[in-house]
Amino acid sequence: MCLGIPGKLTEIYQRNDMPMGKVEFGGILKEVCLAYTPEAQLGQYVVVHVGFAISLIDEAEAEEIFSYIEEIEEPGVRGQRAKRRNIKF
Amino acid sequence: MKYIDEYRDAVAAKKLVEAIRSTTTRPWNIMEVCGGQTHAILRFALDEMLPGRITLIHGPGCPVCVTPIEIIDKAIAIASLPEVIFCSFGDMLRVPGSEKDLLTVKSEGGRVRVVYSPMDAVALAGKNPDREVVFFAIGFETTAPANAMAVVQASKLGLDNFSVLVAHVLVPPAIRAVLSSPENLVQGFLAAGHVCTITGIDQYRPIAEEFGVPIVATGFEPLDILQGVLMCVRQLEEGRADVEIQYTRSVRPEGNPAARKTIEEVFEPVPRKWRGIGEIPMSGLALREKYAKYDAAGRFSVEGITADEPAECIAGEVLQGRRKPHECPAFGTRCTPDRPLGAPMVSSEGACAAYYRYRRKCSGRACPACRRK
Ligand code: SF4
Numbered sequence: 001m002c003l004g005i006p007g008k009l010t011e012i013y014q015r016n017d018m019p020m021g022k023v024e025f026g027g028i029l030k031e032v033c034l035a036y037t038p039e040a041q042l043g044q045y046v047v048v049h050v051g052f053a054i055s056l057i058d059e060a061e062a063e064e065i066f067s068y069i070e071e072i073e074e075p076g077v078r079g080q081r082a083k084r085r086n087i088k089f
Numbered sequence: 090m091k092y093i094d095e096y097r098d099a100v101a102a103k104k105l106v107e108a109i110r111s112t113t114t115r116p117w118n119i120m121e122v123c124g125g126q127t128h129a130i131l132r133f134a135l136d137e138m139l140p141g142r143i144t145l146i147h148g149p150g151c152p153v154c155v156t157p158i159e160i161i162d163k164a165i166a167i168a169s170l171p172e173v174i175f176c177s178f179g180d181m182l183r184v185p186g187s188e189k190d191l192l193t194v195k196s197e198g199g200r201v202r203v204v205y206s207p208m209d210a211v212a213l214a215g216k217n218p219d220r221e222v223v224f225f226a227i228g229f230e231t232t233a234p235a236n237a238m239a240v241v242q243a244s245k246l247g248l249d250n251f252s253v254l255v256a257h258v259l260v261p262p263a264i265r266a267v268l269s270s271p272e273n274l275v276q277g278f279l280a281a282g283h284v285c286t287i288t289g290i291d292q293y294r295p296i297a298e299e300f301g302v303p304i305v306a307t308g309f310e311p312l313d314i315l316q317g318v319l320m321c322v323r324q325l326e327e328g329r330a331d332v333e334i335q336y337t338r339s340v341r342p343e344g345n346p347a348a349r350k351t352i353e354e355v356f357e358p359v360p361r362k363w364r365g366i367g368e369i370p371m372s373g374l375a376l377r378e379k380y381a382k383y384d385a386a387g388r389f390s391v392e393g394i395t396a397d398e399p400a401e402c403i404a405g406e407v408l409q410g411r412r413k414p415h416e417c418p419a420f421g422t423r424c425t426p427d428r429p430l431g432a433p434m435v436s437s438e439g440a441c442a443a444y445y446r447y448r449r450k451c452s453g454r455a456c457p458a459c460r461r462k
């Protein structure tokens with residue numbers, strides 16, 4: 001229900017006095033209301049929930065988790081980050 | 090997809106699991122509040138990757154699951170009216186009311202429409218001036234700004250044929266209710282990342298302090314959840330009870346000020362009944378006086394409807410983390426996603442449906458239900 005999907009903002013326009021935009025999710029374009037992320041710029045990523053962008057993804061923070069993981073690694077393994085492989089399900 | 094795939098990296102997940110293992114010295118019970126997290130935990134079998142001493146308890150964070158049966162009955166009564174187009178998120182259509190569900194109303198000829206956004210319902214009201222368009226406004230703080238904006242927009246456009254049946258719920262009072270229960274097992278929380286994206290984390294500080302529990306605002310991908318667990322376990326092991334943010338790419342400490350403002354403008358906190366749990370003080374949102382004319386319950390006089398939940402369903406116990414879905418005698422037999430007895434079997438984020446889909450067979454040692462016995 002609280003699903004929020006990250007997508008790339010590809011178009012910005014106004015409708016009924018409301019800032020609107022088109023957001024791309026893996027090739028699919030959807031119309032999104034930008035009233036809650038008025039600062040969003042073309043090309044930026046937003047988290048979308050029920051047709052509203054609820055946040056701008058902070059690109060630097062998005063990388064944080066990977067440095068966090070590097071820091072917890074055993075000293076021997078550090079640096080040789082293995083090839084990424086997605087979890088199977 | 091960007092910002093999704095990289096957070097499903099198996100090697101990084103292993104490293105986080107290892108770190109959790111080496112940090113854990115005692116058994117800990119951690120509740121993930123949000124149904125979206127529950128779904129991801131079961132889907133990616135994250136609970137089975139974790140060391141045996143960490144137990145994840147699935148919380149009440151599925152708005153579909155906690156919407157009380159009497160609100161479903163009200164929705165059904167309104168949707169059955171000939172002049173009404175009843176709009177809802179898809180999940181709600183199969184939630185059983187006392188006698189039927191919204192899907193049955195639709196098959197009986199009622200105008201029930203699934204919408205992706207509440208703004209679609211506003212647009213429908215504009216296109217159908219001779220009909221009453223009613224939107225079923227459910228959800229947590231994540232959805233409240235969208236639903237509030239639909240009301241603001243209808244009011245701006247002068248759409249008097251639009252109204253909302255409001256069943257909004259709030260997370261912090263639910264966490265308090267879980268912690269205040271004498272049977273509470275939960276020692277730390279993963280708070281819901283998208284709820285906190287809207288509200289920020291300030292409301293959680295008094296809870297962490299009063300009950301001495303760590304609370305970590307956590308995202309929804311496997312690495313997010315595992316990092317959230319690690320941050321929570323570190324706090325537990327160090328004897329800290331702070332509010333931290335794991336999901337920093339979306340959650341700012343102050344939340345989303347524009348969204349908070351619109352919620353504040355349209356809604357006010359009220360006591361709300363939760364399915365299977367009962368009434369929790371100030372745990373819901375209702376329209377403010379200023380927008381009272383958009384209240385569907387008043388407009389269609391369904392306020393008086395009350396109903397009891399089916400006795401067999403132990404959803405209340407499941408939603409408070411006291412029992413796992415497959416400890417319910419009806420699980421997988423009299424209650425399945427095709428014929429759900431209770432709401433947690435309907436929504437894909439409901440704990441019962443997630444167990445039915447991913448964990449129907451007991452997986453032995455890793456089976457979270459068996460582990461507790
Ligand atoms: S399995 Fe069905 S009956 Fe049992 S608690 Fe879950 S929803 Fe209710």
